[in-house]
Amino acid sequence: MGEGAQFEQVRPVRLYQRIVEQIEGALAQGELKPGERLPSERELVTQFGASRSTVREALRVLESNGVVRSRPGDPNGPEILPFSTQGLTKQITRLTQVDEVGLGELISFRMILDGSANMLAARLRTQDELASMEATIEVMRETIDLGYEEFSEADVAFHDAIARVSRNSLIQVCNQVVRGVVLSLISDKISRSRNSKALMRQSLHHHEEVLEAIRAGDGPAAARISRRNLYDYYAGYLPKGEREPLLALLLDVKPVV
Amino acid sequence: MGEGAQFEQVRPVRLYQRIVEQIEGALAQGELKPGERLPSERELVTQFGASRSTVREALRVLESNGVVRSRPGDPNGPEILPFSTQGLTKQITRLTQVDEVGLGELISFRMILDGSANMLAARLRTQDELASMEATIEVMRETIDLGYEEFSEADVAFHDAIARVSRNSLIQVCNQVVRGVVLSLISDKISRSRNSKALMRQSLHHHEEVLEAIRAGDGPAAARISRRNLYDYYAGYLPKGEREPLLALLLDVKPVV
DNA sequence: TGAAGGTGACTGGTCTGACCAGTGGACTTT
DNA sequence: AAAGTCCACTGGTCAGACCAGTCACCTTCA
Known part of the structure; x- marks a missing residue:
C-alpha cells in the first residue's frame, strides 16, 4: 500500500x-x-x-x-471550456496505440463498468428514479421511428439516468470514453446497415431487459444481462481465441436457468 | 447505439x-x-x-x-518517454477538481475494478500462474520485516501478477491511477503510523485471503473479499452518509455464510 | 601514460518585435 | 431602421537574439 x-x-x-x-x-x-x-x-x-x-x-x-x-x-x-472527456479519450486511445491494451480488454472493461453501473442502479434506485428511467426508455420507444440520430439521443439520456441512479458518474464517464474508443477501433468493420431499424429495436430490447432487472431490484441480474448484451454486440469483432476472458465475465453471477 | x-x-x-x-x-x-x-x-x-x-x-x-x-x-x-500513466492521472485528478467525481466514487470505482481483476484471475489462472503469484506473496512475507519501501515494492509485484493473470492490463492501469488519486486526496488524513508493521501484516493477510480464493478458482469469492478489504481500508475516510453505494457493492455476490 | 582542468559548440528557455489573415463591433451611409 | 463599410484587435506564425546550462573534446599537467 x-x-x-x-x-x-x-x-x-x-x-x-x-x-x-x-x-x-x-x-x-x-x-x-x-x-x-x-x-x-x-x-x-x-x-x-x-x-x-x-x-x-x-x-x-x-x-x-x-x-x-x-x-x-x-x-x-x-x-x-466545460469539462469534457476529450482528454481522457486521448489518453485511453494512446494506451491502445502503445499496444498496452487491445480491443478485448476494452470490451471486457466496458462489460465490467456497465454491468456494475446497472447493478448499482438496481440496488440504489428509488421509486422516483425508477419512474424517470422508465420515462426515458419510453422516449426511446417513441424515437425509434424518427431515425437514428433521435434514437441515439434518447439512448444517451437513458444512460445518463443510469449514471445518476448508480450514484457514480466516474463509472459512466469511463464507460462512455471506452465506448468511444471501441467504436473508433471497429469503425471500419461496422457496416452502414448497423443503423437499421432492426438493430435499434434490438438495442431497445436490451435496454428494456436491463430496466426490468433494475425495476425488480435484482442487481446481479442487471449486471449479467447488460454484460451479455455487450458481449453479443461486440464479441463478433474479436478473434475467437481472445474471447475467453469475456466469457469469464459472464459467469460472474450465475445465470438464472 | x-x-x-x-x-x-x-x-x-x-x-x-x-x-x-x-x-x-x-x-x-x-x-x-x-x-x-x-x-x-x-x-x-x-x-x-x-x-x-x-x-x-x-x-x-x-x-x-x-x-x-x-x-x-x-x-x-x-x-x-516510455508509456506512463501520468496523463491518465492528470485527467482523473481534473475530474475530481471539477467536482464531477468525489472520493466515494473513486473508492467504489476501485472496488469494482480490483474486484473484477481478482475475479478474472480466479477464473483464468493456470497452474503456473498460480505458482508465480504464490511466489510474489511469499516475497511479501519476507519483506515485511525489511521496511515499508521493500514491502510496497513486493505489493506492486503482486498486483502486476494479478494484472497478467486477469488478462486485462487496462483494469490494472485504471486501478493504479485511481489508487494514486485516492491516496493524494486523503493524504493529509493519513497518519504516519499507517506504515506500521501491524498494518503491513493486515495488508499481507488481505492479499493472502484473495490469493486463497484465486487458488480455489472461486471468482465471486475473490471479488467479494477484495472489495470488502478495500471497503474496510478506505470507508473510514468517507462521511457515513456516503457509504451506502459502497455497501451496495459488497452485496454483489452473496457472502458465504 | 593517465588524470585533471579548461574551452567551446551545442542544448533548451526566454524574450522582442514584426507581419498576416481573420473577426466583430462601431460607425457611416442609405 | 437596415444595410454596408471600416478598423482595432484577435490569434497564428515567423525571424532573430540572448542566456545559462551541459557535455565532449582537447589541452595541460603530474
Whole structure:
C-alpha cells in the first residue's frame, strides 16, 4: 500500500508551467468557470509578466488538455471550456496505440463498468428514479421511428439516468470514453446497415431487459444481462481465441436457468 | 447505439498540431520508440519547415501528454518517454477538481475494478500462474520485516501478477491511477503510523485471503473479499452518509455464510 | 601514460518585435 | 431602421537574439 515518496522531483520549473498551474488553480478554486473568457494573449503577457511565446506555450498545453480553446479573431479571448472527456479519450486511445491494451480488454472493461453501473442502479434506485428511467426508455420507444440520430439521443439520456441512479458518474464517464474508443477501433468493420431499424429495436430490447432487472431490484441480474448484451454486440469483432476472458465475465453471477 | 457523426469538425488546423500528429503517428507506427531521441529543436525547425515557436508549441503539447521530455543542455535532444500513466492521472485528478467525481466514487470505482481483476484471475489462472503469484506473496512475507519501501515494492509485484493473470492490463492501469488519486486526496488524513508493521501484516493477510480464493478458482469469492478489504481500508475516510453505494457493492455476490 | 582542468559548440528557455489573415463591433451611409 | 463599410484587435506564425546550462573534446599537467 501507500506511496512513501517523501521528496518531490525537483526538476526546473518552467515559466509556462507556472502559468498553467495558476490558471488550472483558478479553475479548481472556482475563480474561473466554463464559458468565461481568459484575457487576450497580449493582456496575459502583461498580467503574468512573461513573453508571448511563454504565454502561448501555456495556452497550448491547456488547450491540449481540453481546458481552454483559442480561436483566431475572437475578440473575447480564449474560452474556458466545460469539462469534457476529450482528454481522457486521448489518453485511453494512446494506451491502445502503445499496444498496452487491445480491443478485448476494452470490451471486457466496458462489460465490467456497465454491468456494475446497472447493478448499482438496481440496488440504489428509488421509486422516483425508477419512474424517470422508465420515462426515458419510453422516449426511446417513441424515437425509434424518427431515425437514428433521435434514437441515439434518447439512448444517451437513458444512460445518463443510469449514471445518476448508480450514484457514480466516474463509472459512466469511463464507460462512455471506452465506448468511444471501441467504436473508433471497429469503425471500419461496422457496416452502414448497423443503423437499421432492426438493430435499434434490438438495442431497445436490451435496454428494456436491463430496466426490468433494475425495476425488480435484482442487481446481479442487471449486471449479467447488460454484460451479455455487450458481449453479443461486440464479441463478433474479436478473434475467437481472445474471447475467453469475456466469457469469464459472464459467469460472474450465475445465470438464472 | 453508436455515434453517427458523419462530418468532422472543420476548425482550422494549426501548424503545431500537424507536427504533433506527425510525431505521434511515427510513435504509433513504431518508427519512434521510447528511449530514442528527437532531433534538437533547431533541427526540427528545418525538418518541419516551421519556426521554432511552432515547433516548441508542439513539443510542449507532447510533453504535457507525457510523450516526450525536453531537458535544457541535453545534446541528444528531447527524449521519447516510455508509456506512463501520468496523463491518465492528470485527467482523473481534473475530474475530481471539477467536482464531477468525489472520493466515494473513486473508492467504489476501485472496488469494482480490483474486484473484477481478482475475479478474472480466479477464473483464468493456470497452474503456473498460480505458482508465480504464490511466489510474489511469499516475497511479501519476507519483506515485511525489511521496511515499508521493500514491502510496497513486493505489493506492486503482486498486483502486476494479478494484472497478467486477469488478462486485462487496462483494469490494472485504471486501478493504479485511481489508487494514486485516492491516496493524494486523503493524504493529509493519513497518519504516519499507517506504515506500521501491524498494518503491513493486515495488508499481507488481505492479499493472502484473495490469493486463497484465486487458488480455489472461486471468482465471486475473490471479488467479494477484495472489495470488502478495500471497503474496510478506505470507508473510514468517507462521511457515513456516503457509504451506502459502497455497501451496495459488497452485496454483489452473496457472502458465504 | 593517465588524470585533471579548461574551452567551446551545442542544448533548451526566454524574450522582442514584426507581419498576416481573420473577426466583430462601431460607425457611416442609405 | 437596415444595410454596408471600416478598423482595432484577435490569434497564428515567423525571424532573430540572448542566456545559462551541459557535455565532449582537447589541452595541460603530474
